[in-house]
Amino acid sequence: MLYREAGQFRATYAEDQQIFPLRQDRIGVAALLVFAFVVIPLVGDQYWLSAILTPFLIFALAALGLNILTGYAGQLSLGTAAFMAVGAFATYNFVLRVPGIPILVAFVLAGICAALVGIAFGLPSLRIKGFYLAVATLAAQFFVLWAIQRIGWITNYSASGVITAQNYSILGIPIDTPVSKYVLTLSIVTVLALLAKNLARSETGRAFMAVRDMDVAASVIGIPLMRTKLLAFAISSFYCGVAGALYAYTYLGTVEPEAFNLDLSFRILFMIIIGGVGSVLGSFLGAAFIVLLPIVLNYVVPPVSEATGIEISHAIISNLELMIFGGLIIFFLIVEPHGLARLWQIGKEKLRLWPFPH
Amino acid sequence: MRADATAQQGAGGGTAPATGAARAVGAPILVVEGVSLAFGGVKALQGVSFDVREHEIRAIIGPNGAGKSSMLNVINGVYHPQEGTITFKGRSRHDMVVHEAAAQGIGRTFQNIALFRGMTVLDNIMTGRNLKIRSTFLEQALWIGRAKREELEHRRKVEEIIDFLEIQHIRKTPVGRLPYGLQKRVELARALAMEPELLLLDEPMAGMNLEEKQDMCRFVLDVNEQFGTTIVLIEHDMGVVMDISDRVVVLDYGRKIADGTPDEVRANQAVIDAYLGVAH
Numbered sequence: 212m213l214y215r216e217a218g219q220f221r222a223t224y225a226e227d228q229q230i231f232p233l234r235q236d237r238i239g240v241a242a243l244l245v246f247a248f249v250v251i252p253l254v255g256d257q258y259w260l261s262a263i264l265t266p267f268l269i270f271a272l273a274a275l276g277l278n279i280l281t282g283y284a285g286q287l288s289l290g291t292a293a294f295m296a297v298g299a300f301a302t303y304n305f306v307l308r309v310p311g312i313p314i315l316v317a318f319v320l321a322g323i324c325a326a327l328v329g330i331a332f333g334l335p336s337l338r339i340k341g342f343y344l345a346v347a348t349l350a351a352q353f354f355v356l357w358a359i360q361r362i363g364w365i366t367n368y369s370a371s372g373v374i375t376a377q378n379y380s381i382l383g384i385p386i387d388t389p390v391s392k393y394v395l396t397l398s399i400v401t402v403l404a405l406l407a408k409n410l411a412r413s414e415t416g417r418a419f420m421a422v423r424d425m426d427v428a429a430s431v432i433g434i435p436l437m438r439t440k441l442l443a444f445a446i447s448s449f450y451c452g453v454a455g456a457l458y459a460y461t462y463l464g465t466v467e468p469e470a471f472n473l474d475l476s477f478r479i480l481f482m483i484i485i486g487g488v489g490s491v492l493g494s495f496l497g498a499a500f501i502v503l504l505p506i507v508l509n510y511v512v513p514p515v516s517e518a519t520g521i522e523i524s525h526a527i528i529s530n531l532e533l534m535i536f537g538g539l540i541i542f543f544l545i546v547e548p549h550g551l552a553r554l555w556q557i558g559k560e561k562l563r564l565w566p567f568p569h
Numbered sequence: 570m571r572a573d574a575t576a577q578q579g580a581g582g583g584t585a586p587a588t589g590a591a592r593a594v595g596a597p598i599l600v601v602e603g604v605s606l607a608f609g610g611v612k613a614l615q616g617v618s619f620d621v622r623e624h625e626i627r628a629i630i631g632p633n634g635a636g637k638s639s640m641l642n643v644i645n646g647v648y649h650p651q652e653g654t655i656t657f658k659g660r661s662r663h664d665m666v667v668h669e670a671a672a673q674g675i676g677r678t679f680q681n682i683a684l685f686r687g688m689t690v691l692d693n694i695m696t697g698r699n700l701k702i703r704s705t706f707l708e709q710a711l712w713i714g715r716a717k718r719e720e721l722e723h724r725r726k727v728e729e730i731i732d733f734l735e736i737q738h739i740r741k742t743p744v745g746r747l748p749y750g751l752q753k754r755v756e757l758a759r760a761l762a763m764e765p766e767l768l769l770l771d772e773p774m775a776g777m778n779l780e781e782k783q784d785m786c787r788f789v790l791d792v793n794e795q796f797g798t799t800i801v802l803i804e805h806d807m808g809v810v811m812d813i814s815d816r817v818v819v820l821d822y823g824r825k826i827a828d829g830t831p832d833e834v835r836a837n838q839a840v841i842d843a844y845l846g847v848a849h
Binding site: 224225227228230406407409410413414415417418420421423424425427428429430431432433434435442446489 | 645647667668670671672676677679683684685686687688692695696697698699700702704706709710711712716719720721724725728759760763
């Protein structure tokens with residue numbers, strides 16, 4: 212009833228191919244953006260902004276990057292964190308070695324560095340698929356971290372490999388408060404998410420999905436497999452690289468190479484499995500889920516333990532988190548391989564009729 | 570049946586170089602000479618030669634395992650033969666490269682449906698236009714200028730094909746949800762979106778009921794008639810083959826055993842033996 216397209220006629224192909232064809236979606240997205248850009252910075256406290264919302268956005272961006280590669284183009288990768296590391300350490304070096312470089316330019320250049328590394332480690336995808344490709348990308352994960360730790364130049368010869376993000380400003384406004392860091396992250400993530408949505412609905416996105424669904428048929432209608440796969444690796448790594456740069460510059464401030472370990476790659480993979488493979492929205496839902504779950508558990512479990520009289524220690528809560536993750540991943544793989552995004556879509560289809568039965 | 574199709578030929582929007590008037594079979598567009606293909610010890614094709622003339626409907630028939638699908642795979646470069654030459658539009662080569670075949674105007678459908686199952690009908694057909702899109706991924710990401718214009722232009726072309734094959738009602742449906750007969754039609758649509766000059770159809774009517782077969786026959790004839798597309802088709806239904814094809818090649822155990830008009834082939838003793846068996 213509330214959510215349906217009745218009365219919205221699309222008379223031209225241009226109208227039919229809009230990024231959000233439904234009026235309700237357009238209003239919803241606009242409202243969400245206003246809320247995120249205006250309301251949250253006004254009311255959000257420091258803890259929420261810098262410990263929850265900023266990392267959520269960064270993880271969403273990294274998940275989006277992985278989703279482009281794995282969800283859209285069908286190439287499984289376990290090297291996400293490595294590409295993020297390239298982005299973070301490349302930004303550090305650009306700011307360090309190019310005096311006066313605008314930070315946004317440094318982010319873009321860092322993304323391009325990550326894209327180049329992504330292409331290099333994407334080369335095996337031309338010959339191997341699926342499981343074997345995942346193992347090949349694992350090489351990226353270990354090699355990149357090893358290189359960062361061993362090549363002193365990359366970390367500016369810091370003893371433990373730890374780098375500290377330099378201070379930076381945009382248009383003379385120093386980005387040093389939780390609010391400004393949140394707004395910067397949000398702006399970058401919003402722009403990149405819209406670009407990803409555009410890519411998904413145009414020729415590049417269709418070529419990615421064609422390669423994913425049936426590569427022989429894709430090549431028979433003229434889609435060059437090599438170029439398409441490498442482009443997927445490049446774009447995906449660009450997104451991961453920018454996410455890594457933000458991870459260092461708007462979230463942690465001080466990072467060591469170990470922050471980008473295999474654990475992080477797996478976390479991001481879980482995000483897209485739970486959120487929805489092959490969906491821009493799913494990347495955000497998955498990231499929100501994984502960032503928020505521990506917090507929700509911390510709020511929910513103590514009252515429950517008090518009420519029931521069962522003593523639950525913090526160690527058990529963090530184990531509980533792992534158990535719930537594991538259980539949910541198995542649940543989603545079996546029951547809903549398209550994740551939360553698919554549940555959202557089903558919900559929307561139901562809402563078309565609600566509250567009437569027909 | 571041929572006469573029916575000619576009568577039906579109306580004011581349909583042609584996407585390919587439409588002949589308009591009655592189609593005229595022209596010079597050979599594809600010549601296959603002495604093609605041999607082996608997988609290890611299995612000889613799939615042995616010295617097969619035939620030609621396909623412009624605007625004709627050419628059938629390849631033969632018992633199971635005769636090498637029919639292998640022949641199509643050789644023509645559009647999925648398989649690379651050990652011997653022989655393939656001449657397409659006057660250019661001879663030892664083997665085709667898949668991408669080049671597509672760029673040169675060879676379209677293809679598969680015996681087992683090879684649609685992109687995660688995508689809608691519309692997106693599936695739009696992928697058929699990929700070779701004609703010039704904008705780069707950056708323009709597409711920004712959705713500006715050429716990228717936006719091209720998307721609309723190609724959407725218009727694709728809608729013409731959707732109209733032509735009468736699948737308007739399912740354009741936004743994911744192909745995985747469609748029944749078999751419609752999936753076959755969508756696959757034909759995707760191949761047509763390439764505006765091919767030569768269309769290879771691998772058993773387009775396999776597994777269909779009578780009504781669906783009649784529809785598909787009509788579409789194949791209409792494509793040939795209105796767009797002037799040359800068609801090479803593999804089919805097991807002899808009724809269909811004899812009705813719609815101009816000339817027939819018969820393969821058996823990787824060798825060509827007959828070649829000619831449907832009537833000639835039907836009367837050929839070697840063909841009868843291949844299909845019915847022969848007493849030793």
